[in-house]
Each structure stands twice: as structure tokens, then as C-alpha cells.
Amino acid sequence: MMAKQVEQDQLFIGIDGGGTKCRATIYSATQGVLGTGLGGPANPLHGLERTLESIMVSTQLALQDAGLRVEQVHDIIAGLGLAGVNIPGLYDKIMQWDHPFKEMYLTTDLHTACIGAHDGHDGAVIITGTGSCGFAIVNGETVNYGGHGFAQGDMGSGAWMGLEAVKASLVDLDGLGPKTILSESLKQHFHVTTAMGIAEQMAGQPSSGYAKLARHVFTAAEQNDEVALQIVKQGAEYISNLAKRLLEINPPRLSMIGGLAEPLNKWLDADIAKLVQLPKQPPEIGAIYFAMESTQHEIRKVN
Amino acid sequence: MMAKQVEQDQLFIGIDGGGTKCRATIYSATQGVLGTGLGGPANPLHGLERTLESIMVSTQLALQDAGLRVEQVHDIIAGLGLAGVNIPGLYDKIMQWDHPFKEMYLTTDLHTACIGAHDGHDGAVIITGTGSCGFAIVNGETVNYGGHGFAQGDMGSGAWMGLEAVKASLVDLDGLGPKTILSESLKQHFHVTTAMGIAEQMAGQPSSGYAKLARHVFTAAEQNDEVALQIVKQGAEYISNLAKRLLEINPPRLSMIGGLAEPLNKWLDADIAKLVQLPKQPPEIGAIYFAMESTQHEIRKVN
Structure with missing residues (x-):
């Protein structure tokens, strides 16, 4: 330059x-x-x-x-x-x-x-907050993945995780799917007693409303709740794949930013997790x- | 009476x-x-x-x-x-x-x-159109499952199926998940060439906008597209479970109504599919x- x-x-x-x-x-x-x-x-x-x-x-x-x-x-x-x-x-x-x-x-x-x-300098970044997306720049070449918006994209984001938690709880409370402690967490969170109570609270909520529920998923996963574990692992797998895709153009550094960067880290592929460096x-x-x-x-x- | x-x-x-x-x-x-x-x-x-x-x-x-x-x-x-x-x-x-x-x-x-x-007379009904839900009445007792609204509920519905198709296509087009012919179907449907093009078309769409895409999933499933097959089977499994839940109170008849009742029928559990009778x-x-x-x-x- x-x-x-x-x-x-x-x-x-x-x-x-x-x-x-x-x-x-x-x-x-x-x-x-x-x-x-x-x-x-x-x-x-x-x-x-x-x-x-x-x-x-x-x-x-x-x-x-x-x-x-x-x-x-x-x-x-x-x-x-x-x-x-x-x-x-x-x-x-x-x-x-x-x-x-x-x-x-x-x-x-x-x-x-x-x-x-x-x-x-050149590098790659993944944002995992309310939404999720990835970007990298190397020698003027840029690549850009994800970031397609709630509810159709942004896997591994807070909003995606919150939506998956609500979906799993509603299915559980109807007796139509596996039991999960997320159901009890969400009922307590909303001070309601039924599936319809949760559904009414979330009707028309924007992505930020769902993202507020993500912490319940991490908490339940820490308690080895199978449904929560599956959500966290699926989200982390997507973010790991996103990182691998960005690494294809050989960025010298990789950072993750946003509210989920820290809690998601331990669930990422070990190869990816150890590459992640703090944003400068x-x-x-x-x-x-x-x-x-x-x-x-x-x-x-x-x- | x-x-x-x-x-x-x-x-x-x-x-x-x-x-x-x-x-x-x-x-x-x-x-x-x-x-x-x-x-x-x-x-x-x-x-x-x-x-x-x-x-x-x-x-x-x-x-x-x-x-x-x-x-x-x-x-x-x-x-x-x-x-x-x-x-x-x-x-x-x-x-x-x-x-x-x-x-x-x-x-x-x-x-x-x-x-x-x-x-x-008494009986059970499942509605699978834009949304999905189930209801049964036997001797004055009623039960009611699903119907929690898009995008958190209504699995197996047209809107749910359309959303799953968009999600899978965006992940495929980013090179972050399995290949599916749904990506090409949706690009042609919207006259766009990229994942972002699809995402922009669907941004802010109500459930009815997603339900319009359900037919692409059935078409792709008929062509043995693995991703589409998984969506249809997952939706049909939910509807089959919904039917079984309704049958717990022993309704004498079971009907399905709505735009997806017919295309979903062949994907239901065989035990359930043979029980379904036309609405009178x-x-x-x-x-x-x-x-x-x-x-x-x-x-x-x-x-």
C-alpha cells in the first residue's frame, strides 16, 4: 500500500x-x-x-x-x-x-x-451473538459466510439456540418428544405453567427475544440434559465448520466476538478452539x- | 343430550x-x-x-x-x-x-x-396446512396438541417444511453442510443466484410465505434427495406422534385436513396412515x- x-x-x-x-x-x-x-x-x-x-x-x-x-x-x-x-x-x-x-x-x-x-492485518472473524456470521480477508480477497438472518440462518447464534430451546420445550410439554429440563427452565423464566404459555410469550418476538434464552441452553447442557447438549453441539459444529471454511483462504489469525464466543468455545472442535485468538x-x-x-x-x- | x-x-x-x-x-x-x-x-x-x-x-x-x-x-x-x-x-x-x-x-x-x-360425532382431527395442530373429543373430554405458531411450533406443517428447506439451502450454498437439490429449486423459484439472494427474498416473510415452498421439499424427496427426505420424514414423524397422542383417548375416527394432509400421508407411520379417514x-x-x-x-x- x-x-x-x-x-x-x-x-x-x-x-x-x-x-x-x-x-x-x-x-x-x-x-x-x-x-x-x-x-x-x-x-x-x-x-x-x-x-x-x-x-x-x-x-x-x-x-x-x-x-x-x-x-x-x-x-x-x-x-x-x-x-x-x-x-x-x-x-x-x-x-x-x-x-x-x-x-x-x-x-x-x-x-x-x-x-x-x-x-x-489480515485475518478471519466469526461473530456469534444474537446472530452468527463469518468473514475473512487475505491479500485483499474476502470471503463471507452465514449471516442470513433469523430464523432461516444464523445457526449457532443466541437467537438460534433460544428458538431451538423453545421448540424442544413445546414438543416435550405436549408429550411429543424427549423430556428436557429446558421445559421447566422456560416455564420458570416466563412465569407460566403450559406450552401455550411459553408460545404466547414468544409470539412475534424478534431474534433478540430468543437470544435471551440461550443461557438456559448452556446451563442445561452443563447439567448433561440430552436435548440441550444436542442443541449446543449442533450449534458448535456449525461454528466449527464456519471456521474451517474461513481457514481455507489461510488467514493468519482467527478471532470470535459476540456474547456466545466465550460460552461456545469449549464445545468447538478442539483443533478450532485452540486456534481462536482474542480480538486486538x-x-x-x-x-x-x-x-x-x-x-x-x-x-x-x-x- | x-x-x-x-x-x-x-x-x-x-x-x-x-x-x-x-x-x-x-x-x-x-x-x-x-x-x-x-x-x-x-x-x-x-x-x-x-x-x-x-x-x-x-x-x-x-x-x-x-x-x-x-x-x-x-x-x-x-x-x-x-x-x-x-x-x-x-x-x-x-x-x-x-x-x-x-x-x-x-x-x-x-x-x-x-x-x-x-x-x-366424537373423533380426532389433525390440521396440517400452513400450520399444524391436533384436537380430539371423546365423551366431552377434549385434548389439544401443537398449534404453537411459526417458527417455534407447527412442526410437519407447510411453513415448517419451507423454513427447513431454506435453512438447508443456505447451509449448502455456503459450503457448510450437505448438498441438496433444494438449493437449485429455491434459487430458480426466487430467480436469484446466491444464498444471500434467497435470504433477502425470505426476510420478514410470514408463515404463509414459507408454506409456499413446501412443495419443493416433496418434489425433492420424490427424487431421493437426502436432505429433503430427512425434512419430510422428520415432519411426518411429528405428525404420526401427534396422531398417536390423540389416539390415547380412543377417538372412534381420525381425519387430517389442510393442504399437506394428502402429500404427507404416504410418509406417515403405516399404522397411522391406514387409520386416517376423509373428513365428512x-x-x-x-x-x-x-x-x-x-x-x-x-x-x-x-x-
């Missing part, structure tokens, strides 16, 4: 949009992280207006936190990582936004997460690296 | 509410079926106002079809079969409706389907029998 003459005072903002919140970090190559800000939901697949609003809220809070004036936003180069912008129409819509930044560079949240996890930086720092790289600024590592 | 002196000229209307349409049939004990009417969606779980409106539309069309005057609705005794009225709050709300009928009797759509299927009457006639029984009129069979 050709490195421009570094403008020592150039400010960057890295923005990581997510389904529940938006994080922004302002960074100077000479002074490091100057400030951070937290905004609301910023998943453009769930609403463009809301996303742009959350980006501006997190930006303004980061400016405040950094002791900068509001109008200094015009001097800052922004890197954005947002879900769904691999869809060309959505990418174009956001790039057409009359944004306040000096320059703006946009990529997927997976890409910025990966850049952050490996501190600007969060996605918003990855978004800063992405902006630096896009402007051909020399990447100055964030400490 | 005590039989009242039959009022020869008493008119009944049977109403079967469903998620996509509402059917009404007007019946006279002396003259048989006088007329029928078809209204819009009438599932109170999806909207009470809309349900009452669809009931009135189907009623008015049935009155017209029968050559009756609009005000004669006040002389008719109504039987209603509606989803969700096993929830006491919903039952009460509908019973509080300032309805136009002489008398109104309300029960679940499953109950009226069962009464209809067995021509007013549709649910709206079951609703008429229910109204007759509720008013202690002698049930006069509909021919």
Missing part, C-alpha cells in the same frame, strides 16, 4: 453500527483516542433514517467527549462499518447521504470487525483503520 | 374463521344448506376488528346467496369456530360483541373442524352442529 505523507493532525472517526447501538471513536495519529460516543440502533436493514440519526448522535457525543467543537466534524475523516451494505442498493443510499464529514468510507460491520480484531481492537477501531487505509494514510496503530 | 322440540324452521349459520378467509354456511333443518358466503381473514389473534368485519361480510353474502333479507340475520342462530378463543380473554371479547344473531355460540376452529370431520363435512358445517348442540336442538345431519 502506498503511504501518503502523514498529516500529523488529521482526525479520524470510526463508527460501528449495530442492531441495538452505535459506537463512535475519534482518533488522532499523534494523540491516540480522543473521545467516544454511544448512539442508538444503527442497522440500515432495520431503517435508514434511524441509522443515520444514531450515527450523528454517537458522533456528536464523541466530539463532546473529545473536547472538540461541533463544527470540527467537517475536518474529520470517517470510517463506517454497517450491516447490510454488501447489498449494492443500500451501500449507494448511504453514500448518497449528505454527511457532515470531510470524507466518508463505508464497508460492512463484518469487515471493520475483522480489521479491528487483527489490528489492521474493537470494530470501531477497525473502522478507523479502514478509513486510514482508504485514504492511503499510513495506518498508525491504536494503543 | 336432551333434545328440544325441533323448531322446524329454525335457521343456523356456521362460520369458520381462518387466517386468510372466513366461510359461512346457512342451514335449515328442513331444507338443508340454503347459501354460503366467503369473507376475508378472520383470525382474532391477528386482529379482532378485521375478524368481526370478515364474519359480517361472509354472513351477508350467505344471506344473499340464500335469498334471505338482511334483517333475517336476527332470526339465525350462529356457531363460530375461531382460532385463539381457547385464550379466555379473547373468548370473552368476542362474546361481548354486539352481534346481530338471535344467539351466538363460540368455540375454537379446531373444535368445529373436528365436529365437522366426524359429522357431529367441512368446519363451517361443524360450526352449525356446534350451535345445534349448544341450543340442545337435535342435530339434523347435513347431506
Whole structure:
């Protein structure tokens, strides 16, 4: 990569949009992280207006936190990582936004997460939180698996695990499948006494509602509940396969992030589990690296 | 049952509410079926106002079809079969409706389907259409299994089968699971070329959107596609178990209704498949029998 003459005072903002919140970090190559800000939901697949609003809220809070004036936003180069912008129409819509930044560079949240996890270098990342997906970048080549959304994709994620727990409990409580202690756990969780009680509580719930139930599956698996063990093992097998698929392009590092990364680890294939390394930086720092790289600024590592 | 002196000229209307349409049939004990009417969606779980409106539309069309005057609705005794009225709050709300009928009797759509299927006698019924559920009545005792809704329940239904097909295709197209011809079927169905293309088409689809894909699973299973075979067999196993559970109270007959009843039949346990008998009457006639029984009129069979 050709490195421009570094403008020592150039400010960057890295923005990581997510389904529940938006994080922004302002960074100077000479002074490091100057400030951070937290905004609301910023998943453009769930609403463009809301996303742009959350980006501006997190930006303004980061400016405040950094002791900068509001109008200094015009001097800052922004890197954005947002879900769904691999869809060309959505990418174009956001790039057409009359944004306040000096320059703006946009990529997927997976890409910025990966850049952050490996501190600007090549690598692979698996996200297992409410949803699940995998991404790797090696010498400019990228691959991307999973992330097809609840309930049809995102195996091994919290939402998938919660849904499988509800399905198994309803079948058990109807006397139509194997007994599982998940049934009792979910009845207690919802303060109900019947299958229909559980079904009513979950009717129309979004993926995040199901993801809240994932911890019951891990707890039941620890108690050797056969049904819970099968769910956890099936989810972990999918995540292990996802990792193997990403490793086909030989990324030098592999990280897992998201709420299920830690509890799932011990259930992964031993070969995969031992390869997993902690992410070095969060996605918003990855978004800063992405902006630096896009402007051909020399990447100055964030400490 | 005590039989009242039959009022020869008493008119009944049977109403079967469903998620996509509402059917009404007007019946006279002396003259048989006088007329029928078809209204819009009438599932109170999806909207009470809309349900009452669809009931009135189907009623008015049935009155017209029968050559009756609009005000004669006040002389008719109504039987209603509606989803969700096993929830006491919903039952009460509908019973509080300032309805136009002489008398109104309300029960679940499953109950009226069962009464209809067995021509007013005891029996069991399994519905496998967009959703799935089972119901049986023997000597006044009723049992009710499944019907917990998409995507957490309703195994063996069209929506469940469609969802399983999409899940399997996405995993296959990512190279993360077994090959299946369902992937090609779904890509052709949606005129897309990638997993993400399928995922985008299905994002936010209701259960009926998934149910439309069920036929691809049967077609692939006929071609001995292992993945499709597994889906069909798993669905059929659940429906067979549902049937066995219903048979525990010894219903004299068992019927299956809904769009999947016929294609699923050959995949059921042989013991169950040979027990399944055609429904004798549709649910709206079951609703008429229910109204007759509720008013202690002698049930006069509909021919």
C-alpha cells in the first residue's frame, strides 16, 4: 500500500453500527483516542433514517467527549462499518447521504470487525451473538459466510439456540418428544405453567427475544440434559465448520466476538478452539483503520 | 343430550374463521344448506376488528346467496369456530360483541373442524396446512396438541417444511453442510443466484410465505434427495406422534385436513396412515352442529 505523507493532525472517526447501538471513536495519529460516543440502533436493514440519526448522535457525543467543537466534524475523516451494505442498493443510499464529514468510507460491520480484531492485518472473524456470521480477508480477497438472518440462518447464534430451546420445550410439554429440563427452565423464566404459555410469550418476538434464552441452553447442557447438549453441539459444529471454511483462504489469525464466543468455545472442535485468538481492537477501531487505509494514510496503530 | 322440540324452521349459520378467509354456511333443518358466503381473514389473534368485519361480510353474502333479507340475520342462530378463543380473554371479547344473531355460540376452529370431520360425532382431527395442530373429543373430554405458531411450533406443517428447506439451502450454498437439490429449486423459484439472494427474498416473510415452498421439499424427496427426505420424514414423524397422542383417548375416527394432509400421508407411520379417514363435512358445517348442540336442538345431519 502506498503511504501518503502523514498529516500529523488529521482526525479520524470510526463508527460501528449495530442492531441495538452505535459506537463512535475519534482518533488522532499523534494523540491516540480522543473521545467516544454511544448512539442508538444503527442497522440500515432495520431503517435508514434511524441509522443515520444514531450515527450523528454517537458522533456528536464523541466530539463532546473529545473536547472538540461541533463544527470540527467537517475536518474529520470517517470510517463506517454497517450491516447490510454488501447489498449494492443500500451501500449507494448511504453514500448518497449528505454527511457532515470531510470524507466518508463505508464497508460492512463484518469487515471493520475483522480489521479491528487483527489490528489492521489480515485475518478471519466469526461473530456469534444474537446472530452468527463469518468473514475473512487475505491479500485483499474476502470471503463471507452465514449471516442470513433469523430464523432461516444464523445457526449457532443466541437467537438460534433460544428458538431451538423453545421448540424442544413445546414438543416435550405436549408429550411429543424427549423430556428436557429446558421445559421447566422456560416455564420458570416466563412465569407460566403450559406450552401455550411459553408460545404466547414468544409470539412475534424478534431474534433478540430468543437470544435471551440461550443461557438456559448452556446451563442445561452443563447439567448433561440430552436435548440441550444436542442443541449446543449442533450449534458448535456449525461454528466449527464456519471456521474451517474461513481457514481455507489461510488467514493468519482467527478471532470470535459476540456474547456466545466465550460460552461456545469449549464445545468447538478442539483443533478450532485452540486456534481462536482474542480480538486486538474493537470494530470501531477497525473502522478507523479502514478509513486510514482508504485514504492511503499510513495506518498508525491504536494503543 | 336432551333434545328440544325441533323448531322446524329454525335457521343456523356456521362460520369458520381462518387466517386468510372466513366461510359461512346457512342451514335449515328442513331444507338443508340454503347459501354460503366467503369473507376475508378472520383470525382474532391477528386482529379482532378485521375478524368481526370478515364474519359480517361472509354472513351477508350467505344471506344473499340464500335469498334471505338482511334483517333475517336476527332470526339465525350462529356457531363460530375461531382460532385463539381457547385464550379466555379473547373468548370473552368476542362474546361481548354486539352481534346481530338471535344467539351466538363460540368455540375454537379446531373444535368445529373436528365436529365437522366426524359429522357431529366424537373423533380426532389433525390440521396440517400452513400450520399444524391436533384436537380430539371423546365423551366431552377434549385434548389439544401443537398449534404453537411459526417458527417455534407447527412442526410437519407447510411453513415448517419451507423454513427447513431454506435453512438447508443456505447451509449448502455456503459450503457448510450437505448438498441438496433444494438449493437449485429455491434459487430458480426466487430467480436469484446466491444464498444471500434467497435470504433477502425470505426476510420478514410470514408463515404463509414459507408454506409456499413446501412443495419443493416433496418434489425433492420424490427424487431421493437426502436432505429433503430427512425434512419430510422428520415432519411426518411429528405428525404420526401427534396422531398417536390423540389416539390415547380412543377417538372412534381420525381425519387430517389442510393442504399437506394428502402429500404427507404416504410418509406417515403405516399404522397411522391406514387409520386416517376423509373428513365428512367441512368446519363451517361443524360450526352449525356446534350451535345445534349448544341450543340442545337435535342435530339434523347435513347431506
